[in-house]
Every structure is written in structure tokens, then in C-alpha cells.
Amino acid sequence: MHTLHNIHTIHTLAILPQQQAINSVALFSHEFNTLNFDYTTLLTQMKKTVVDSNFMKEHDNSVWMQRCGCDFFANPKLFVNAPLTYLCAFLGELFNNYEVKEIQEKAAAPVIEQALLRLNVFRLH
Numbered sequence: 001m002h003t004l005h006n007i008h009t010i011h012t013l014a015i016l017p018q019q020q021a022i023n024s025v026a027l028f029s030h031e032f033n034t035l036n037f038d039y040t041t042l043l044t045q046m047k048k049t050v051v052d053s054n055f056m057k058e059h060d061n062s063v064w065m066q067r068c069g070c071d072f073f074a075n076p077k078l079f080v081n082a083p084l085t086y087l088c089a090f091l092g093e094l095f096n097n098y099e100v101k102e103i104q105e106k107a108a109a110p111v112i113e114q115a116l117l118r119l120n121v122f123r124l125h
Contacts, residue, residue: 010064010085017088019124021053025091026123029116032109039109043100046112056092065093073107076114087119 009015016022028049031042049055061069069090072078079087094103103112 010061010068010089011083012085015056015059015061015085015088017053017055017092021055022084022088022119023123024049024053025055026116026119029113029120032113032116040100040104043103043112047095047100047103050091050095055095056088057096059089059092061089061093062097064089069093072115073111076111079114079118082115082118084119084122087115087122091115091119 025046028042028046031037051057068086072082072090082090094107098106
């Protein structure tokens with residue numbers, strides 16, 4: 001695992017997961033508009049996808065998450081202009097390091113929704 005010793009490493013494309021993994025996670029952005037939307041089910045499915053696809057598994061972005069990523073919890077609108085590396089680091093840290101119940105406690109549905117809507121912009125169709 002690569003630890004993020006330098007906060008600026010977050011800006012390198014080398015930390016990004018494979019495009020297929022990005023696409024798979026981004027597809028969950030459409031779930032928020034379904035009639036039978038269930039946040040717990042969504043998080044459970046997302047966690048499985050993140051883990052199965054090794055989404056950001058090789059990178060420890062905990063320092064970035066503590067210093068910068070925490071801002072997204074308080075203001076999900078920040079995702080509107082977030083670079084792809086920030087999105088991947090944020091989602092990777094959450095889903096690789098926490099159980100679904102913990103994610104629910106840390107991140108309200110609008111936080112995950114805004115992250116996924118922005119991630120969807122980077123999805124190759």
C-alpha cells in the first residue's frame with residue numbers, strides 16, 4: 001500500500017483506479033432517483049463494488065481525508081468542481097476503511113450523491 005506522505009501526491013494521475021472501476025462506481029449515481037431508493041442497500045452494493053474492483057485499495061489517502069476530505073462532509077456542494085483524484089480518494093477511503101453502518105453515520109445521502117454525480121462526469125460511456 002502506498003501511503004500519502006506528501007499531500008500533493010493526491011494530484012497525480014498514477015493514484016487513479018482503472019477506468020472500469022470508476023465507471024462501475026459512478027453508475028450508482030442513478031440509484032438516488034429510483035422509486036424504491038434505500039440508502040443502506042446502495043451503500044452495501046457500493047462497498048461490494050469498491051472492494052471487488054480494488055478501487056483505490058493500493059493507496060492510503062488518510063492524511064488527505066483528515067486535512068481536506070472532511071470538508072466534503074460538511075459541504076457536499078464542493079464536489080461540483082472536485083478533481084477526479086479527490087473523488088476517488090474520498091470514496092476509496094470511505095468504502096475501503098469503514099463498514100456500511102459507519103459510512104451511514106459519517107456521510108449523509110446527499111454527500112454520497114454529490115460525490116457520485118461528479119464521478120459520473122468522468123465515466124466513459
